Amino acid sequence: MDFSTPRWPVPFRLLSGTAGKEVRKDDVILSSYCGKSVQFNHSGESMSQGCPVCAEMGSSKNQDRWIAGDSDCGLYQMGNIALPGYLVLAPRRHVVRWTDLERSEWESLERFRGVVEEVLLGTEMIRKVYFLSFGEVCPHLHIHCFPRTIWMADDHSEAGGVDGAAVFVHYRKALACSGTPEEVLAMVRRLRNAFSERRSSQK
Ligand SMILES: [Zn+2]
Numbered sequence: 051m052d053f054s055t056p057r058w059p060v061p062f063r064l065l066s067g068t069a070g071k072e073v074r075k076d077d078v079i080l081s082s083y084c085g086k087s088v089q090f091n092h093s094g095e096s097m098s099q100g101c102p103v104c105a106e107m108g109s110s111k112n113q114d115r116w117i118a119g120d121s122d123c124g125l126y127q128m129g130n131i132a133l134p135g136y137l138v139l140a141p142r143r144h145v146v147r148w149t150d151l152e153r154s155e156w157e158s159l160e161r162f163r164g165v166v167e168e169v170l171l172g173t174e175m176i177r178k179v180y181f182l183s184f185g186e187v188c189p190h191l192h193i194h195c196f197p198r199t200i201w202m203a204d205d206h207s208e209a210g211g212v213d214g215a216a217v218f219v220h221y222r223k224a225l226a227c228s229g230t231p232e233e234v235l236a237m238v239r240r241l242r243n244a245f246s247e248r249r250s251s252q253k
Pocket residue numbers: 097098101102103104105143144145190
């Protein structure tokens with residue numbers, strides 16, 4: 051499959067009434083992580099200073115993209131990519147290896163992951179949620195919660211189904227942008243309310 055150009059022409063319409071965003075094949079990711087250029091050593095340890103995930107967890111500048119969190123982990127909208135519902139889930143502590151997670155952190159991540167899946171799949175146009183973790187550019191453990199929408203791929207177009215990895219790579223590049231578009235912020239507010247309502251209903 052050729053992913054150099056999008057096969058489906060509606061790349062950005064999760065919310066009714068929002069304008070479509072043209073995807074150009076020469077769009078590129080602005081920088082290595084969330085629009086920031088970051089440098090890490092190979093192990094990623096003792097690199098919490100300058101860590102973009104730590105910055106997201108502790109910065110008031112992130113407030114407009116913040117969705118939910120508890121004492122162990124946080125959830126926020128990925129910056130600089132015009133894809134509503136593309137979230138990042140991470141422990142608040144600068145943890146590099148899964149085996150270094152405290153039990154409470156592990157349980158919190160899993161609990162949030164389940165809620166992310168449920169809430170995103172309850173949103174129109176989202177067909178699947180990809181959970182990916184690499185730790186290559188930014189070693190602070192974090193999970194990309196990537197909403198695969200119905201306009202990104204035709205589930206029935208090919209035998210063998212959708213190439214999820216190719217979809218992820220293509221749309222991260224194609225939807226790269228500067229800042230956070232209003233359509234994305236609108237989804238942030240909507241997800242924030244959904245998480246808040248879910249939490250209060252669990253009390
Ligand atoms: Zn960190």
